[in-house]
Structures are given as structure tokens and as C-alpha cells.
Amino acid sequence: MTALQIQGLLHEGKAKKVFQTDRPGVVAVQYKDDATAFNAQKKAQLAGKGLLNWEISARLFEALEAQGISSHYLGCLEPGWMVVQEVEIVPVEVVLRNRAAGSLCRQLPIKPDTPLQPALLDLYYKDDALGDPLLTEARLELMQLLSAAERVELERLARAVNAALQTLMRPLQLELVDFKLEFGRSADGRLLLADEISPDTCRLWEVGVADAEHRILDKDRFRKDLGGVVEAYGEVLKRVQGLGSSPRQYR
Structure with a gap:
């Protein structure tokens, strides 16, 4: 070929x-x-x-x-x-939270670090100009962004990804605090995980580090002007490399 x-x-x-x-x-x-x-x-x-x-x-x-x-x-x-x-990106961002942090603690009377069980799943309309607003059931129905079957499948997939990532990251001494997922429709109508999974889209804390700033290994280092962003991402990569061989080449 x-x-x-x-x-x-x-x-x-x-x-x-x-x-x-x-x-x-x-x-x-x-x-x-x-x-x-x-x-x-x-x-x-x-x-x-x-x-x-x-x-x-x-x-x-x-x-x-x-x-x-x-x-x-x-x-x-x-x-x-x-x-x-190539997929048709669904204009819905899925956010799963295993522990309270970030915007959730600014919007609701929930203390930072509070464990959330089961993980809190929220859907947001993907539109920067509108500030990615939270989608309620009524808003989803009004905008017809997802069919009822797609909504069920989206949430099932998101929770499956959450469980799998937690299982993968736990031995790497990484805590998956929360993360954002995007999905796309394939040509045959299936919902597929899309976009990326990285410290840009995941809130990752180093297990065993008590200091609220030193444990951060994600984009919060950039948001909060903590410095060491690339170094933190490099540490995440070093640990993720322990999962297996180098990424496969496309043929």
C-alpha cells in the first residue's frame, strides 16, 4: 500500500x-x-x-x-x-468527575476533593462563543442534539472510559480527578470516542502528594500560573509509557 x-x-x-x-x-x-x-x-x-x-x-x-x-x-x-x-463530531462535551474540583466547587456548595460516587456526569453544549453552557434534559430535547438511544449510548461509553482509565492509571500513581470527552458519529452511525485524552483534557493528580499545587500534573498548572506545565506533561507521559510499546504506525 x-x-x-x-x-x-x-x-x-x-x-x-x-x-x-x-x-x-x-x-x-x-x-x-x-x-x-x-x-x-x-x-x-x-x-x-x-x-x-x-x-x-x-x-x-x-x-x-x-x-x-x-x-x-x-x-x-x-x-x-x-x-x-473521519467522524461527525457531536457538539456535546461529556464531563465526568470522580472528585470535586475546579468549576464544580465554584458553582455548587461542594468542598474541593470531595469524592463523587458514582462519578458525576454532565453534558455541555460545545460552543466557545456561548461559554459551553450546561445542557439539561429539556435543552437536549429542544436542540435535538442526540437521539434518546444516542444519549444512553453516550453515557454508557463515557462511564466505560472512566472505569477503564481509572484502572489503567491507578498503578501509575495517577488519580483521574475529572476529564472531558468528545464523541463523533462514524459513517455507519456508530458513536466513537474522539478528540484526545491528555493532560489538556484530564485533571490528573499525583497519588501520595498532599500539597494541592505540587500534585497537579495537568493543564491546571497553566490555568493557575504554577509553571512547569511541559515538565508535568512529561511526567505523565513517562508513566503512561509503562502501559506498553510505542504507538503503532498507520499503514
Whole structure:
């Protein structure tokens, strides 16, 4: 089979660029060094961040695949480049919280670090201009973003991802505090895990570290001006590399 040919830019987001390829239904994703927070109100360039998020995401997609969780991930090209199945992104962000932190503690009278069992699952409308508003049952029905069957499947998949990631990360001394997922519809109508799984989208704490700042190994280091963002992401990658061999090459 001839090598994959990358063609025109299809979309550029805050952290990635998506390119058309010469193969139907297959796109290439380039991870960027851009760091953003608060709906891109805060921005910076962090050299090396894209490579770290690319490899962490690839390894976690493969680890989830081994546990029976399908995603748009197909494999990798050169460092920083991932090949994925083209999907129609569902404009709904799924947030699962295993422990209270961040915005939840600002919006509700819940103390930080409070364990949430079962994990709290919230859905948000994916629109930066509107501030990614929380979706209620009535709002979901009003906007017809998901069918009833898709809503059930979305939540089932999200909870399966949560359980699998917790199982994977626990031996790595990483606590999955909360995280954001995105899903896409494949050409045959299936819901597939999409986007990325990285310290940009997951709140990760180092197990056994009591200090509320020193334990942070995720984008909160950027949000809170704590420094050491790339170093923290590098520590996450070093641990995730313990899950197995290097990410597979796309053929």
C-alpha cells in the first residue's frame, strides 16, 4: 500500500489541526504547542506540549482499544501526527468527575476533593462563543442534539472510559480527578470516542502528594500560573509509557 498522502487543511482548533488525506474517510491530525484556557481567553505557546499530548493520547487510545472501547484512532505517522477515522463530531462535551474540583466547587456548595460516587456526569453544549453552557434534559430535547438511544449510548461509553482509565492509571500513581470527552458519529452511525485524552483534557493528580499545587500534573498548572506545565506533561507521559510499546504506525 502506498504511503498516506496529506492534503489540505480541513479544520484548525485550539490544540490541533485536521488535514484531509488521499484515503476516503481518513484524516490526519497534527498536535500543536498552543496552550489555551478559559475558552481561549488565556493563550501561550509551550514548546513540546503537542508532542507530549500526541503520544499520551495515542497510548491511551490503544490501551482503551485493548479493553474493547472503540475510538476514531487508527495509528500514527511521524511524531506529532495521528491518523484517525473521519467522524461527525457531536457538539456535546461529556464531563465526568470522580472528585470535586475546579468549576464544580465554584458553582455548587461542594468542598474541593470531595469524592463523587458514582462519578458525576454532565453534558455541555460545545460552543466557545456561548461559554459551553450546561445542557439539561429539556435543552437536549429542544436542540435535538442526540437521539434518546444516542444519549444512553453516550453515557454508557463515557462511564466505560472512566472505569477503564481509572484502572489503567491507578498503578501509575495517577488519580483521574475529572476529564472531558468528545464523541463523533462514524459513517455507519456508530458513536466513537474522539478528540484526545491528555493532560489538556484530564485533571490528573499525583497519588501520595498532599500539597494541592505540587500534585497537579495537568493543564491546571497553566490555568493557575504554577509553571512547569511541559515538565508535568512529561511526567505523565513517562508513566503512561509503562502501559506498553510505542504507538503503532498507520499503514
